[in-house]
Amino acid sequence: MTLLKIENLAFSYPQSKEPALKNINLTIKKGDFTGITGPTGAGKSTLAYCLNGIIPHFQGGKLEGRISLRGESLFALGTAQISRMVGSVFQDPDAQIISTDVEQEVAFGPENLGFSPEKIEQRITGALKLTGISGLRHRPTAVLSGGQKQRLAIAAALAVLPEILLLDEPASELDPAGTEEIFQVLKKLNRKHGITIIIIEQKTEQLAAYANRIVVLNEGAVVMDDAPRQVFSQLQALKDAGVRIPQVAGLAGMIGINNRPPLPLTVEEARGFVERILRR
Amino acid sequence: MAALIEYLPKDSPVHRLNALTKFFWALFTLGFGLLFNDYRYLLALLASVLLVAALARVLQNLLPVISGLTVFAAMLFLIQTLFYNQGQVLFYLIPGVDWVPVTFQGLLSGLAMAARMMTIILSFLVFLATTRTQDIVLTLVEKFKIPYDYAFMFLTALRFIPSFLNEVKMVSAAQQARGHAIEGINPFKKIKSYAPVMIPLVLLSINKAENIAMAMETKGYCGGHRTSLRETKMKHADYLLTAALILLLVSSAAARAAGYGAT
Amino acid sequence: MSRKSLLKVENLTFKYGAEPPVLKNISLDIAGGECIAVIGQNGAGKTTLAKHFNGMLKPVSGKFYVGGKDTGQLKVSVLARTVGYVFQNPDHQIFHDTVAKEVAFGLKNFQLPNELITARVAAALEAVGLTAHHATYPFNLSKGQRQRVALASVLALQTEVIILDEPTTGQDYRESMQIMNLVKQLHQNGHTVIFITHDMSLVAEFAQRAVVLCDGKILADGGVRSVFSQPELLQKTFLKPPQITALAQSLNGYAVPPDILKVEEMYELLKTRGEEIGCFN
Numbered sequence: 001m002t003l004l005k006i007e008n009l010a011f012s013y014p015q016s017k018e019p020a021l022k023n024i025n026l027t028i029k030k031g032d033f034t035g036i037t038g039p040t041g042a043g044k045s046t047l048a049y050c051l052n053g054i055i056p057h058f059q060g061g062k063l064e065g066r067i068s069l070r071g072e073s074l075f076a077l078g079t080a081q082i083s084r085m086v087g088s089v090f091q092d093p094d095a096q097i098i099s100t101d102v103e104q105e106v107a108f109g110p111e112n113l114g115f116s117p118e119k120i121e122q123r124i125t126g127a128l129k130l131t132g133i134s135g136l137r138h139r140p141t142a143v144l145s146g147g148q149k150q151r152l153a154i155a156a157a158l159a160v161l162p163e164i165l166l167l168d169e170p171a172s173e174l175d176p177a178g179t180e181e182i183f184q185v186l187k188k189l190n191r192k193h194g195i196t197i198i199i200i201e202q203k204t205e206q207l208a209a210y211a212n213r214i215v216v217l218n219e220g221a222v223v224m225d226d227a228p229r230q231v232f233s234q235l236q237a238l239k240d241a242g243v244r245i246p247q248v249a250g251l252a253g254m255i256g257i258n259n260r261p262p263l264p265l266t267v268e269e270a271r272g273f274v275e276r277i278l279r280r
Numbered sequence: 281m282a283a284l285i286e287y288l289p290k291d292s293p294v295h296r297l298n299a300l301t302k303f304f305w306a307l308f309t310l311g312f313g314l315l316f317n318d319y320r321y322l323l324a325l326l327a328s329v330l331l332v333a334a335l336a337r338v339l340q341n342l343l344p345v346i347s348g349l350t351v352f353a354a355m356l357f358l359i360q361t362l363f364y365n366q367g368q369v370l371f372y373l374i375p376g377v378d379w380v381p382v383t384f385q386g387l388l389s390g391l392a393m394a395a396r397m398m399t400i401i402l403s404f405l406v407f408l409a410t411t412r413t414q415d416i417v418l419t420l421v422e423k424f425k426i427p428y429d430y431a432f433m434f435l436t437a438l439r440f441i442p443s444f445l446n447e448v449k450m451v452s453a454a455q456q457a458r459g460h461a462i463e464g465i466n467p468f469k470k471i472k473s474y475a476p477v478m479i480p481l482v483l484l485s486i487n488k489a490e491n492i493a494m495a496m497e498t499k500g501y502c503g504g505h506r507t508s509l510r511e512t513k514m515k516h517a518d519y520l521l522t523a524a525l526i527l528l529l530v531s532s533a534a535a536r537a538a539g540y541g542a543t
Numbered sequence: 544m545s546r547k548s549l550l551k552v553e554n555l556t557f558k559y560g561a562e563p564p565v566l567k568n569i570s571l572d573i574a575g576g577e578c579i580a581v582i583g584q585n586g587a588g589k590t591t592l593a594k595h596f597n598g599m600l601k602p603v604s605g606k607f608y609v610g611g612k613d614t615g616q617l618k619v620s621v622l623a624r625t626v627g628y629v630f631q632n633p634d635h636q637i638f639h640d641t642v643a644k645e646v647a648f649g650l651k652n653f654q655l656p657n658e659l660i661t662a663r664v665a666a667a668l669e670a671v672g673l674t675a676h677h678a679t680y681p682f683n684l685s686k687g688q689r690q691r692v693a694l695a696s697v698l699a700l701q702t703e704v705i706i707l708d709e710p711t712t713g714q715d716y717r718e719s720m721q722i723m724n725l726v727k728q729l730h731q732n733g734h735t736v737i738f739i740t741h742d743m744s745l746v747a748e749f750a751q752r753a754v755v756l757c758d759g760k761i762l763a764d765g766g767v768r769s770v771f772s773q774p775e776l777l778q779k780t781f782l783k784p785p786q787i788t789a790l791a792q793s794l795n796g797y798a799v800p801p802d803i804l805k806v807e808e809m810y811e812l813l814k815t816r817g818e819e820i821g822c823f824n
Contacts, residue, residue, distance in 0.1 A: 039715045040685050052498050080500040088498040091713075095491035100287070100439050104414050107509040112500035120509045138289060142442060146585060156499065172713050175585040175741045177781035202715055205786060244716035247744065247786035247806050254810045267786055271793045277813055278797045447635075453599050454635040457628040458696060459620045459652030476648070479638035483682075487634075 003163065003196055004028035004051070009065035011046055011055060020046040022220040024065070030163070033190045033197045035207035035228075038217035039242035044200045047217070048168045051198070052088045053079035069164075080113065087157030091169040093149035097141050102133070102152055105141060109159045127155040130193065131185050147178030151185055158195075165189065167199040171206070179203060183210055205246040208232055208265040216241055229263040248273075288409045294336035298518040299415040300423060302407045305332075308525045309403040312532055313396045318541035319388045322395040329402050338409045342402070349401060353394035360390035413438060418512050428506065436492070444485065451480050548611075549575040549735055550596060550626075550704065555605035557591060565591045567759040568605070573737070575703065578730040580746040580767070581739045583756035584781045589739045592756065593706050596737065598622035624653065627702035631709040633686070633693035642668070642684075643677040646695045653700070667699040671725060687718025694725065705729060707738040711745065723749050744785040747771065747804040755780060768802035 009024040021043045028034055036044050049055040056063050057079050067074040069085055090096045099105040106127050110120040128134040131151045136144065144152065150170050157165060167186075171179040183206050189195040190210075201207055207214060207228070214231040216224035218241045224231050232238070232249040239245070245253070248270035252263050255277070264270035289295075294302070312325055333339040362373075367385030374380050408416075417431040452462075455476040462473050514522075535541065552571040558564040566588045573579060581589045594600040595607050598619045607614050609625055630636060639645040643664050650660045668674045671691040676684065681692055690710060697705060707726065711719035719742075727749055730736045740746060746753055746767060753770040755763040757780035763770050771777070771784040774792055783789060791803035803809050 039717055040687060054494055054497065058494060058497050078502065079497045080502045080504070083498055083500040086498075088495070090491065090495060092488075092491060094443055095488045096495035098436060098439065098492065098496060100413055101289075104509070108501075109499040111506050111508055112502070114505050114507050116507065117509055117511060120507070124509070140289075160500070169713075175781070176743070176783060177584055242715060242717040248790060250806045251787065251790075251809055254806065255813065267789045267793060270786075270790050274790065274794060274813065275797070278794070278816060450630075450632075451635045453594070454630045456619045457597055457599060457623055457630070458636070458649035458700075459623045460648075461618075461620050461652075476638055480635055483638075484634055 001030045002027055003030040003032075003070065005066075005068045006050075007066045007068075009047075009050060009067060010062075011050060011064070012062040013046075013059075014061050016061075018220075019062075020220055021050070024220075024222055026215065026222065026225065028164075028196065028198065030196055031190070031194050032213050033186070033211045034199070034213040034215060035204075035211035036198065036200045036215045036217060037202060037204055037207060037243055038223075041219075042217040043220040044217055045168055046220075048088075048166055048198075048200060050074075051164075051166055052086050053077070053082040083109065083162070084113065084160050085162050086164045086166050087154075087160065087162035089150065089153045089157050089165070089167040089170050091172050093146060093153060093173065096153050097149060097156075099141060101138065101140050102128075102136050102144075103138060105152055106156050106159050109156060113160060123159045123161070127159040130158055130189060131155040145178065146174045147181035150174065150178070150182050154182075154185060154189075158189075164196045164198060167197070167201075169200055169202065171201065171203055179206065186210065202244065204232075204244045208246045208249065216243055218242070228265055232265065233263045286409070287412050288338050288341055290337045290410075292336045292338075292410070293517075294332060294406075294410045296517075297410075297521065298512060298514050299411045299419045300512070300514065301518040301522050302411055303419070304522050304525055306403045306407040308529050310400050311529050313399050315532055315536045316541035317389070317392055319392040319395065321541040322392045322399065326395045326399045326402075329399050329406065333402070333406050336406060336410045338406060342405060342409065345405060346398075346402070349398050353398050356397055357390040357394040360393045361386045364389045412510075414508075415510060415512065418508055418510065422512055440488075444481075447481060447484055448477070451477050451484075454480075547575055548572050549609070551608040551611075552592075552595070553606045553608070555592075555595065555602045555607060557595070557600060557603050564603075565759055566595075569759075569761055571754065571761065571764065573735065575735055576730075576733060577752060578726075578736045578750055579738075579752045579754060580750035581737060581754045581756065582741070582743070582746060582780075582782060583762070587756040587780055588759045589756055590708055593628070593708060593737065593739055596704065596706055597626040597628045599628075620652070623649070623700065623702070625702055626704040626706065627697035627700050629690075629694050629697050629705065629707045629710065631712060633689040636693055636696070637681045637689060640680055641678050642673060642681055642692050642695075645681055645692055646699050649696055649700045663699040663701065664695075667695040670698055670728075671695045672721070685718070687714045687721065690714065690718070690722060691725070694722065698729075702734075704735045704737065707736070709739055709741070711740065711742060719745070743771075743782065743788075747785045747788065755782070768804060771804065772802040 006024055006026040009021055010019055011021040012019040024047065036047065038044055049059060050067060055061065056075065074082060097105055098108060103124060106124045107120050110123050115123065128137055131154050133148060133151050133155060136148060141152065171182050174182065186197055186199065187210050190197050211228055214224065214226065214228050215222060216231065223241055224234065224237065232246060233253060235245060235250065235253040246265065248264045248267060251270065252273060261273055261276065264273045309325060309329060313322060316322060330339065333342055361382055362380060364386035365381055365383060367383040369381045369383050372379060372381055413435050417435045420426045420431045421428050460476050550573040552569055555566055555569045556564050557566040569592065581593065583589050591600065595602065598614055598617055601615060609622065614622060637645055639648065646664045646667055647660050650663055668677055671694055673688065673691055673695060681689055684692065710722050723745055726736055726738060750767050752765065753767045754761060755770060755777065762780060763773065763776050771788050774784055777784060787806050787809050788803055791799050791809060792801045795801060799812065
């Protein structure tokens with residue numbers, strides 16, 4: 001079921017000669033876990049801003065095309081309304097956590113939308129449970145680890161029960177443990193609770209393992225849009241786009257698989273793949 | 281320094297009181313402290329504030345502040361003693377020429393001043409330590425009718441003080457590592473030598489402010505009607521305490537007018 | 544051939560005020576010309592240790608020597624001539640309106656003559672590939688380019704030791720490789736390079752020696768191959784070896800060595816085996 005449809009989206013920042021986005025066409029289905037990747041300046045964050053209302057409400061510029069969520073045009077809505085459908089999580093934990101304690105942080109979104117105190121209470125409990133940080137409810141935000149802070153940011157976004165969770169490089173400042181923490185939470189949210197995930201990331205090894213769809217952007221245009229096994233088998237195109245190739249996919253590509261055995265995306269899959277070679 | 285104004289989450293009867301009640305209590309200590317000059321009254325007031333701090337279980341946390349305040353109090357004591365010349369002279373600071381008399385009344389007056397200063401500051405710190413910032417904001421908005429945006433600005437600024445102080449440290453370290461030193465006796469030179477720290481800080485802060493604004497925008501903050509998770513309800517204890525404090529203040533004013541505690 | 548010790552840490556313990564120690568009795572010996580990666584989870588003490596190397600922090604107990612001299616009393620501005628530190632966020636340093644002026648800043652602080660400054664700035668910009676941008680306003684550059692400006696500022700000081708604190712965080716793949724290849728070149732030119740990173744594949748590709756920190760102590764210190772062959776050890780500080788190494792280790796039943804560091808190595812190994820078994824592709 002199509003949830004989000006982006007048609008001929010184009011955008012130029014004010015006083016900029018080059019358009020940041022050129023004729024983007026994308027369809028996101030309900031329950032998708034879409035990974036968006038590409039080099040710096042490709043337009044990934046710009047695309048995210050178009051999806052959560054920052055463009056055009058906070059950031060001006062020349063905007064063309066159409067984005068519809070369940071058939072309804074996104075550009076006709078205000079950011080408050082959009083926040084009920086698309087929850088946003090940004091890169092820097094320190095610049096998106098606004099409150100001094102966890103409970104208040106998660107309450108912020110529902111409070112802004114005028115929910116009753118009982119409903120806010122319910123939503124807080126639910127969001128903390130979804131992200132596995134119920135035990136941190138009364139902690140001050142300053143003492144949380146990087147991974148915990150980002151889980152809090154996810155909980156805060158989920159408190160208004162959006163259908164789509166949009167994340168812009170949430171793991172870029174985290175250590176490997178924190179990165180794994182976030183992706184595990186996202187996997188659970190997607191597989192178990194059916195939340196549609198759109199995540200911009202440079203960490204392609206994680207995207208390969210968890211996403212069911214990869215979109216590669218370069219210079220404002222979509223250059224690849226397919227399942228991970230298809231995308232990560234196109235080694236030359238990925239190299240040209242400056243995208244990091246997961247090592248196991250790179251190995252399989254060097255060996256040459258001609259699409260017969262499926263391209264390995266994780267260490268476990270690669271193990272099976274290599275064992276077949278070594279046993280023959 | 282930011283730790284001074286931080287809320288200390290503890291379970292105490294003081295924490296459970298409404299923000300308004302605690303604010304009235306702080307105002308009461310201010311009023312009482314200004315009404316009386318008698319060192320006995322003021323020392324008793326100081327003792328009562330320390331008692332409340334102990335009851336709120338924040339006394340230990342405030343000890344570093346108290347020791348800092350004691351230093352200032354000592355200075356105040358010294359200054360007051362030097363300038364208060366009435367009453368029975370105990371000794372002269374510069375003997376031989378009988379200059380700078382130190383009188384018994386002067387010592388007591390100095391003690392009173394010091395006690396007053398410490399009491400007033402401490403009472404407000406106890407208020408801040410036992411009240412969640414969002415409750416202060418809520419009270420400001422609901423009871424004092426301050427627009428939410430301003431109250432929220434204040435609250436958010438407080439939240440970002442520690443992270444700003446952290447950035448100051450990082451930028452200073454980064455510039456030091458390039459051989460830059462904050463130096464010079466010449467005030468102009470000294471100000472100029474702050475530029476490598478101030479400029480990146482300003483730029484970083486502006487950038488962070490923009491990111492925060494974006495985050496708020498995507499969480500539906502739009503200045504319209506908003507509700508609150510926590511409610512500022514006044515319970516029986518709050519009403520009783522507030523009434524008692526008002527009564528105490530009125531009777532103190534009356535007592536003072538009648539001449540008690542004037543010296 | 545044993546190289547001369549350049550940086551020596553002796554029983555170093557460090558803590559902030561009355562808090563529990565961040566570094567506990569660390570001892571480390573770094574010779575001139577080494578290329579070392581310092582790894583460990585967040586909070587293990589990597590940056591705290593690195594900050595001792597250029598004197599920003601002083602040991603609470605224990606000693607730190609540079610070139611045989613005890614640095615206990617040395618000021619940062621003095622040590623900065625021997626140990627250059629490239630910070631994680633270039634925006635913590637940049638404040639001039641052109642790239643060239645920014646790179647010249649440290650040299651001005653050292654009060655070098657103007658002609659020398661101009662020459663060093665040009666050389667540093669050339670080394671990082673930003674000669675074309677010498678008059679650009681730094682904030683018109685991408686983060687990766689600004690990181691290179693920060694690196695150029697340190698290069699211009701011509702310090703023997705260069706420390707890089709997470710040089711690739713927040714950058715895309717191309718920019719990361721650009722910076723790391725520069726680092727490799729610096730090492731080949733004789734500098735002693737120490738870099739802190741979370742990216743294990745960078746360690747595998749660019750470092751010779753890995754120092755693993757966990758909870759303020761050194762968990763492992765040795766050649767990258769030997770350190771990465773001990774995944775249980777790495778696990779203690781919540782690290783995993785790069786994918787290709789983990790793959791090699793999961794194939795130990797097939798006599799695959801556990802210290803494969805690069806995709807090419809694995810490919811060569813499989814090609815050899817494939818030829819033996821005669822089945823390949």
